[in-house]
Amino acid sequence: xxxxxxxxxxxxxxxxxxxxxxxxxxxxxxxxxxxxxxxxxxxxxxxxxxxxxxxxxxxxxxxxxxxxxxxxxxxxxxxxxxxxxxxxxxxxxxxxxxxxxxxxxxxxxxxxxxxxxxxxxxxxxxxxxxxxxxxxxxxxxxxxxxxxxxxxxxxxxxxxxxx
Amino acid sequence: xxxxxxxxxxxxxxxxxxxxxxxxxxxxxxxxxxxxxxxxxxxxxxxxxxxxxxxxxxxxxxxxxxxxxxxxxxxxxxxxxxxxxxxxxxxxxxxxxxxxxxxxxxxxxxxxxxxxxxxxxxxxxxxxxxxxxxxxxxxxxxxxxxxxxxxxxxxxxxxxxxxxxxxxxxxxxxxxxxxxxxxxxxxxxxxxxxxxxxxxxxxxxxxxxxxxxxxxxxxxxxxxxxxxxxxxxxxxxxxxxxxxxxxxxxxxxxxxxxxxxxxxxxxxxxxxxxxxxxxxxxxxxxxxxxxxxxxxxxxxxxxxxxxxxxxxxxxxxxxxxxxxxxxxxxxxxxxxxxxxxxxxxxxxxxxxxxxxxxxxxxxxxxxxxxxxxxxxxxxxxxxxxxxxxxxxxxxxxxxxxxxxxxxxxxxxxxxxxxxxxxxxxxxxxxxxxxxxxxxxxxxxxxxxxxxxxxxxxxxxxxxxxxxxxxxxxxxxxxxxxxxxxxxxxxxxxxxxxx
Numbered sequence: 001x002x003x004x005x006x007x008x009x010x011x012x013x014x015x016x017x018x019x020x021x022x023x024x025x026x027x028x029x030x031x032x033x034x035x036x037x038x039x040x041x042x043x044x045x046x047x048x049x050x051x052x053x054x055x056x057x058x059x060x061x062x063x064x065x066x067x068x069x070x071x072x073x074x075x076x077x078x079x080x081x082x083x084x085x086x087x088x089x090x091x092x093x094x095x096x097x098x099x100x101x102x103x104x105x106x107x108x109x110x111x112x113x114x115x116x117x118x119x120x121x122x123x124x125x126x127x128x129x130x131x132x133x134x135x136x137x138x139x140x141x142x143x144x145x146x147x148x149x150x151x152x153x154x155x156x157x158x159x160x161x162x163x
Numbered sequence: 164x165x166x167x168x169x170x171x172x173x174x175x176x177x178x179x180x181x182x183x184x185x186x187x188x189x190x191x192x193x194x195x196x197x198x199x200x201x202x203x204x205x206x207x208x209x210x211x212x213x214x215x216x217x218x219x220x221x222x223x224x225x226x227x228x229x230x231x232x233x234x235x236x237x238x239x240x241x242x243x244x245x246x247x248x249x250x251x252x253x254x255x256x257x258x259x260x261x262x263x264x265x266x267x268x269x270x271x272x273x274x275x276x277x278x279x280x281x282x283x284x285x286x287x288x289x290x291x292x293x294x295x296x297x298x299x300x301x302x303x304x305x306x307x308x309x310x311x312x313x314x315x316x317x318x319x320x321x322x323x324x325x326x327x328x329x330x331x332x333x334x335x336x337x338x339x340x341x342x343x344x345x346x347x348x349x350x351x352x353x354x355x356x357x358x359x360x361x362x363x364x365x366x367x368x369x370x371x372x373x374x375x376x377x378x379x380x381x382x383x384x385x386x387x388x389x390x391x392x393x394x395x396x397x398x399x400x401x402x403x404x405x406x407x408x409x410x411x412x413x414x415x416x417x418x419x420x421x422x423x424x425x426x427x428x429x430x431x432x433x434x435x436x437x438x439x440x441x442x443x444x445x446x447x448x449x450x451x452x453x454x455x456x457x458x459x460x461x462x463x464x465x466x467x468x469x470x471x472x473x474x475x476x477x478x479x480x481x482x483x484x485x486x487x488x489x490x491x492x493x494x495x496x497x498x499x500x501x502x503x504x505x506x507x508x509x510x511x512x513x514x515x516x517x518x519x520x521x522x523x524x525x526x527x528x529x530x531x532x533x534x535x536x537x538x539x540x541x542x543x544x545x546x547x548x549x550x551x552x553x554x555x556x557x558x559x560x561x562x563x564x565x566x567x568x569x570x571x572x573x574x575x576x577x578x579x580x581x582x583x584x585x586x587x588x589x590x591x592x593x594x595x596x597x598x599x600x601x602x603x604x605x606x607x608x609x610x611x612x613x614x615x616x617x618x619x620x621x622x623x624x625x626x627x628x629x630x631x632x633x634x635x636x637x638x639x640x641x642x643x644x645x646x647x648x649x650x651x652x653x654x655x656x657x658x659x660x661x
Contacts, residue, residue, distance in 0.1 A: 009594045013333070020340060020355075028354050033347040036612055037340065037354060044336030051329045082593060083386035091385040092589060095378060095561060099582045103575070107566060115558045122385060122554035136559050140566050152566075153575050 004059045010052035017045040094118055106155025107144075112137040169291055172521040175220065176529070184221055185526070188228025189534045195229070196236025203233030207496045208376045209560065211503065212369050212567035219504040220519055224526045226500055227480070230493055231283055231527045232534035234436070234472050238275035239542060242465070243268055251436035251472035254444040258457060258464030265460050269400065272542045273407025274462055275469040278418060280535025281411065282473035286426045287528030290477040291521060294513060297485050304510055307618040307626040311635035312509070313611040316488035318639050320495070321600035328646050334597040335604040341366060342608020349616050361576045368503055370568040370577040371605060372496070374584025377564040379592045382585075385557045404539055410462050417447055417463055418470050425471035429478025429491075436472040436479075436491060443471030477527055484512040484520045487607070492599035499606050507610075 021041040028034035094114075101110035116133035120126065144150045154163055175181060195206040206229050214222040237252035242259035255275060262271040304312070317339070321331030344355045345365030356362040411418060421443040428439035447467035448457045457464050479494045487508035489495040501508045512520050568577040591598050618626040627636065 005594065023355065029352050030347075030350045032616070033350045033352040033354060036615070037343045040336055040339045040343075044333055044340065047329050047333050047336065051327075051333065054329075083383050087386040088382055088589070088593075091382045092378075092586070094385075095382065095565075095582060095585060098561065098565060099578060102565065102578060107569070111562050111566070115562055118558040118561075119554060122557065124552075124554045128555070132555055132558070136562050140562065144566065144570065148570065150570060150573060153569060153578075 004055060006055040007052065007059060010048055010055055013048045014045065014052060017041055017048055021045060094121070102153065102155065104156050106158050107152035108137060108141055109155065111140055168517045168521050172518050172525060175518075175522045176525070181221060181224060184225045185228050185530050185533070188225045189232050189530055189537065192229040192232030192530075193236035193534060193538065196233035197240055202237070202493075203229045204493050204496055205377055205380060205560070206233075207493070207500070208372050209563050209567055211372060211496075211500060212570040214500070215369070215503050217504075219501075219506055219516075220522060222504055223497070223500060223519065223523055226497055227523050227526045228530040230497070231473075231476055231531045234469070234476075235276055235279045235531065235534045235538050238279060238469055239272055239538065242271045242275060251440060251475070252468075253437060254440040254468035254472075255465055257444065257468070258459070258461045259468075261458070261460030262462070262465070267403070267460065269403030269542065270407035270410065270462065271465050273404035273539055274410045274465050275407070276535045276538040276542070277408040277411040278421075278466045278469040279473040280532045281418065282422050282425065282470045283476065283531030283535075284528035285422055286429075286474040286477035287524045289426060290481045291524050293481075294517075294521075297481070297513060304631060305618075305629070306614045307622060307629055308631040308635065309509065309614040310611060310618055311627065311632050311639070312486055312488065313607045313614070315635050315639055315642075316486070316607065317600060317604050318642055320489065320492075320603050321597055322642050322646065326595050326597060328643075330595055331597040331600050334591065334600040337596075338601040338604020338606075339608045339611065340604075341371070341601075342605045343612070348609070348613065361574070365609075366580060366605075367572060367577060368499055368606065370580035371584045372499060372602065373564045373568050374581040374586075375588035375591075375598050375602060377560060378581065378585030379588040379598075381557045381560050381564075382589060383592070384553045388553065401540070404542055407462070408539065411466055414463060414466050417450075417466055420446065420450075421467040421470035422474040425474025426478045428471070429475030430482050431478075436475040439471045439475040440468045443467045473531065476531075477524065480523060480527065483508065484523070485510065487512075487610070489599075489603065495599045495602050495606070499602065502606055 021038055024034045024037035024041060028037065098110060098114045098118075101114055104110075105113070112133050115136045116129050119129035119132050124132065140152070144152050191206050191210075192203055195203050207226055210225070210229075214225065217225075234251050238255050238259070241252040241256040242263050259271045259275065262268065317335035318332065321335040322328050342365070344362055346353055346363060353363055424443045424446060425436070425439040428442060429436070444457075444464055444467050447463050448454050451457065451461070451463050453461060453463075475491070479489070479491050480497070483489045483494040483497055484501075487498065489498050498508050501512070506512065506516060506519075565578050565581055568581040569575065588598055590596075591601065622628075627633070
């Protein structure tokens with residue numbers, strides 16, 4: 001039986017909230033420090049349990065009524081006007097890749113590489129992407145290093161090389 | 164009430180530096196308002212890392228200018244492209260776009276901009292005049308009441324911003340929970356730091372904000388594909404635009420009523436501009452001599468919608484400054500900025516920092532009038548901005564978001580936090596959780612904890628036994644009970660009918 005999106009979301013949330021509350025109970029020392037995390041975490045956990053119960057109840061009710069029809073409706077409702085999962089995750093992957101790039105290569109190189117590659121991937125022509133990448137890199141470099149006198153993070157590789 | 168502050172604050176506008184920021188803010192606000200898919204909120208989120216060491220007056224003026232002018236820009240795309248630049252312009256397209264299709268785009272844009280500019284200046288003055296009524300009420304507020312004011316804000320934003328009540332409340336709760344990370348101020352014990360020195364001071368506001376709002380929107384825009392409607396209307400000439408401006412003065416009574424609706428809805432915490440526009444639009448239709456023309460290109464529809472959404476801003480700001488409860492999701496960002504700049508949102512803003520608050524009100528009015536005049540004169544050119552494709556915009560905004568986070572503390576960990584909260588924001592957006600409520604919980608969490616402990620120390624466990632606190636408790640109970648009761652009545656009626 002395939003679970004509805006809301007059921008999965010609330011279940012994951014329950015686990016996170018339970019961890020949060022238990023951490024406050026066992027790890028945070030003074031009562032004064034742990035009181036609010038337990039109270040707010042507990043109240044949120046209770047709300048999440050209500051949400052989970054409703055999601056499960058709704059799921060059973062719908063399946064009893066008209067399984068085939070509901071399954072289609074459910075899929076439509078879940079997807080709604082949202083962007084497709086695959087595309088969203090790929091684009092989010094680019095953001096994570098950019099972060100990794102900054103960590104390894106530093107801001108200046110990573111910004112140029114990311115802006116060029118991502119603009120190209122989104123369908124920009126090479127020339128426009130190159131101009132865009134140069135401009136945005138120059139903007140950040142001039143703004144931060146020269147304007148704000150703020151040295152940008154150099155990245156693991158350049159730091160290893162002594163820059 | 165210090166009436167001198169109303170005049171004294173006008174002297175702040177003699178500073179050329181302030182004017183520079185006003186002009187800059189107008190350009191940013193119009194740009195982000197015109198480009199569909201991003202809004203003034205995105206602009207403010209990206210700017211926050213750069214304004215934290217600015218003077219509060221300059222920084223908040225810049226933010227208010229952006230917020231005040233975004234709807235003016237958004238109205239242009241609603242009329243020409245049938246795509247509202249911001250959610251507050253959603254009702255404008257109902258009659259604006261049909262007018263555009265009929266070849267009256269210039270007239271619609273002229274009416275929208277004139278109504279918007281006028282609405283801002285009128286409601287800013289009204290807001291200034293009613294401050295004396297609000298100040299005595301604020302003086303009666305003590306720590307115990309502040310606890311419930313914070314709770315009321317989170318619950319109102321969580322429950323009234325649309326979507327599921329439970330998800331809204333959970334979002335607010337999650338925001339509060341994240342705010343508890345780091346040292347607890349009264350005991351000095353660290354909470355949820357997992358041994359990381361970075362977490363000892365708690366999570367910084369800017370990386371959390373950038374992650375929650377800019378990353379999910381950009382990921383969505385990149386996935387959707389960046390091309391906007393191709394069937395743009397055109398503006399023939401300024402004579403047509405001027406005709407629209409005159410329409411606003413011809414329908415002055417409608418303008419007054421719509422502004423009143425917008426202002427009052429704006430004052431209501433968590434309501435925001437979108438309901439205000441639709442209420443004003445429905446009211447205009449009900450009272451019009453030509454109700455059947457609504458939706459087919461009636462100028463009254465454009466005027467009512469734009470008067471209302473632009474009027475809500477002053478009301479929104481008043482609630483945000485006076486009570487520390489944001490009137491709309493955008494005002495949650497203003498609240499975040501106020502906190503970040505070292506000011507305390509709430510009653511102090513209308514007493515100790517009255518000059519600043521009054522200047523912000525004047526800023527709304529003045530910048531919107533300048534913005535409206537600029538839009539009226541440059542409407543044909545401004546319309547072209549809407550065609551900047553997402554494939555260029557998205558990488559630039561992402562670069563600004565991840566670099567902006569670094570500017571705050573010069574710490575790479577902040578950049579990691581942006582991406583982590585980008586993921587949180589992505590899932591919240593995807594599954595219908597309420598990001599403004601989360602943000603509000605996060606911003607108000609430390610204030611909530613501080614006032615709760617003060618109230619408890621001063622008045623004991625029954626600290627809430629005060630008229631204002633009880634009033635707020637009743638309001639919270641009503642807010643929570645309203646939805647379920649309404650649904651139960653609806654179900655009962657349906658059962659009776661069946």
